[in-house]
Amino acid sequence: MLFQLPPLLSRVQAALPAGQPAYLVGGALRDLLLGRPPHDFDFVLPAGAIRTGRQVAGALKADFFVLDETRDAGRVLLQADGERVVLDFIAQQGESLAADLAGRDLTINAMALDLHQPDQLIDPLNGAADLAAKRLRACGPGSLPSDPVRVLRTLRLAAQLGMQVDAETRAQMRAAAPGLAGVSAERLRDELFRLLETPKLATSLRALDRLGALAPVLPELPAMQGVEQSPPHVFDVWEHSLRTLDRLEQIFGLLDEHYPAEGAGDLYGGLVVLHLGRFRTQISQLLGSQLSPGRGRRSLLSLAALYHDSGKPAARSQQADGRIRFLGHEALSAEAIAARAAALHLSNSERSYLHTVVAEHMRPYALTLTGQAPTRRAIYRFFREVGEAGVDICLLSAADFMGKYHAHLPQAELSAHLETLRALLAAYYEQQAEVVAPAPLLNGAELMAELALAPGPEIGRLLEALREAQAAGELADRAAALALARRLLG
Numbered sequence: 064m065l066f067q068l069p070p071l072l073s074r075v076q077a078a079l080p081a082g083q084p085a086y087l088v089g090g091a092l093r094d095l096l097l098g099r100p101p102h103d104f105d106f107v108l109p110a111g112a113i114r115t116g117r118q119v120a121g122a123l124k125a126d127f128f129v130l131d132e133t134r135d136a137g138r139v140l141l142q143a144d145g146e147r148v149v150l151d152f153i154a155q156q157g158e159s160l161a162a163d164l165a166g167r168d169l170t171i172n173a174m175a176l177d178l179h180q181p182d183q184l185i186d187p188l189n190g191a192a193d194l195a196a197k198r199l200r201a202c203g204p205g206s207l208p209s210d211p212v213r214v215l216r217t218l219r220l221a222a223q224l225g226m227q228v229d230a231e232t233r234a235q236m237r238a239a240a241p242g243l244a245g246v247s248a249e250r251l252r253d254e255l256f257r258l259l260e261t262p263k264l265a266t267s268l269r270a271l272d273r274l275g276a277l278a279p280v281l282p283e284l285p286a287m288q289g290v291e292q293s294p295p296h297v298f299d300v301w302e303h304s305l306r307t308l309d310r311l312e313q314i315f316g317l318l319d320e321h322y323p324a325e326g327a328g329d330l331y332g333g334l335v336v337l338h339l340g341r342f343r344t345q346i347s348q349l350l351g352s353q354l355s356p357g358r359g360r361r362s363l364l365s366l367a368a369l370y371h372d373s374g375k376p377a378a379r380s381q382q383a384d385g386r387i388r389f390l391g392h393e394a395l396s397a398e399a400i401a402a403r404a405a406a407l408h409l410s411n412s413e414r415s416y417l418h419t420v421v422a423e424h425m426r427p428y429a430l431t432l433t434g435q436a437p438t439r440r441a442i443y444r445f446f447r448e449v450g451e452a453g454v455d456i457c458l459l460s461a462a463d464f465m466g467k468y469h470a471h472l473p474q475a476e477l478s479a480h481l482e483t484l485r486a487l488l489a490a491y492y493e494q495q496a497e498v499v500a501p502a503p504l505l506n507g508a509e510l511m512a513e514l515a516l517a518p519g520p521e522i523g524r525l526l527e528a529l530r531e532a533q534a535a536g537e538l539a540d541r542a543a544a545l546a547l548a549r550r551l552l553g
Contacts, residue, residue, distance in 0.1 A: 068181055069095075071143055072104070075150065076178040078122035083115055084108060085152075086160060086175040086185070093171050096194060097224070103149040107163055107175065113137040116152035125150075161187055168213040169193075169220070169232075170200045197226040207235040211242035214276050215254040221270075222261035236274045243279035252407040255280060259362035264312060265305040268369070283399045284369065286376040293387045296467050300375045304368070307459075307466030311368050314458055315361060320347035331472050335461065338481035342488050349454055355410040363413060364455050367420040368462060370400040397422035419452045420459060427460040431483040439498050442490045443534035446499045454491060457484045501533045504544040513545055514552065525551060 068076075072087065079085055085108050091101035108115055113129055116137035120127035125141030135154035140147065155163040164173040170190035177183060184191060193200050199217055207213045214236045221228055228236070243251065258267060271277045278285050287301035298306060316322065317335050320343045339346075350361040374395025380388050397418045404414040426445060430437045437445075446453045464480050465472060490498040505513075507522045516522060528551055529544050538544050 074123060075119055078119045080115060080118055085178045087178060088175045089172050092174055092176055105151045107153060107155045110154055112152040112154045165202055167202050168206055168216060170202055173202050199226050199228045199232060201232040201235050207239040211239040212246050212250050212254050214239050214243060215258055218267045218270055219258045219261055222263055222267050240274050240276035240279060243276055248406060248408045256358050256362050259365050264365060265308045268305060283373050283403060287373060290376050290379060297469055300372050303466055304372055307462045308365060308368050310465040311462035314462055318343050318346045320344045334478055334481055338485045342492055345492050354412045354416055363416060367417050368459055371396055371421050371424050373399040393422050393425055416452055419449055420455050423449050423456055424459050424463060427457055427483055427487060428480060431480045437483055437486045440531060440535040442487060442498055443531055446491060457487055460484060498534050503530055504533060504538060504541050505529060510548060514548060
């Protein structure tokens with residue numbers, strides 16, 4: 064046997080109808096060969112996939128639904144060891160299993176394992192050898208152009224598995240890249256977000272650009288290339304965005320709740336940990352959440368980082384002294400990411416999140432530039448405008464600052480900015496009821512009764528002024544709130 068079958072596969076094998084061939088294929092088999100735990104399993108059958116899937120679901124006391132009646136594909140959903148596991152059953156494409164495997168994207172995904180003979184790997188294209196050599200190789204000369212979304216999948220696997228794409232496959236990727244413009248929004252979105260979850264994302268995006276695939280996937284971004292910026296920036300807008308992405312990934316690691324205690328490994332990472340490390344648990348939980356099923360908040364923030372300066376080419380102006388400015392670029396960048404989010408069919412909550420993060424990404428640094436610690440009033444106003452996305456904005460702001468420079472950063476300025484971010488996060492996580500969202504001392508009905516006011520917009524304005532003063536620490540009780548309301552009314 065090549066490896067020990069997971070107990071779940073033994074249960075699937077036992078649940079198969081007598082004499083029913085079934086082959087484990089795709090990513091699950093690849094991961095098992097790599098010693099990685101798979102979570103989803105694909106099974107190819109000569110025929111009867113829906114019928115077989117339904118029977119397996121019954122035997123495992125799991126849920127079942129039909130994926131595609133025409134293609135004879137069904138899905139089993141079950142809980143195993145506290146996790147949701149997906150089992151897909153699909154009829155083979157082509158006249159034989161060999162034809163099915165030959166039609167796949169990469170050789171490492173074109174292997175099969177007969178559940179009834181798990182000691183024999185079916186590997187007609189030598190995928191196991193490619194896996195051992197850490198090589199990504201297309202199954203055939205038309206494997207990628209026949210389905211351009213495979214360009215993104217190949218880049219994702221290269222990053223995810225630490226593998227190299229061979230020269231012939233790279234040539235196929237270039238040939239296939241223009242076809243990405245014709246891929247359905249849903250398929251493009253799903254593969255893009257899988258790529259956004261991988262390590263060294265900026266490296267993958269550089270490769271995407273070299274292959275001619277950046278414009279078809281994220282058409283707003285190529286315009287950033289070559290757009291110079293004034294000091295302290297040392298990179299053009301595109302390279303700065305990629306450096307910001309690199310720094311954001313570093314910050315994700317530094318603030319992960321499982322980060323090793325021995326330290327950050329460099330001075331600047333150490334400063335991030337020193338100022339923000341106490342919020343690791345809360346930040347990890349936030350980044351691990353989802354605004355829509357299957358798309359993590361971390362990947363959304365990475366997309367926001369990529370687009371945070373996308374409005375700069377249109378906003379660029381040059382003053383008489385030669386200094387380059389980008390007035391209003393935040394709003395233009397927010398419009399760009401909102402349009403791309405809509406084109407990718409993201410949910411309304413995701414669109415709102417991306418727009419907010421990009422539109423407000425400069426606000427924390429504006430607080431730093433005052434030279435003073437943020438006041439309670441300023442902190443309240445910040446979170447009033449951005450809500451929970453304020454935490455994400457703080458992380459992006461740190462990465463944005465660090466992404467302006469080469470390896471050597473101005474330590475004093477970085478420390479000052481991180482101290483601003485610490486104050487914002489401390490208020491959000493440790494002074495929520497006092498500074499960020501204090502319970503009102505008066506409601507609208509009480510205000511109208513006490514001051515003999517009629518209903519109208521003035522009531523809302525008064526209540527907000529009172530709440531802001533309360534958050535600023537200027538009101539201690541109901542009487543003080545009433546006194547301020549009377550003064551505001553004149």
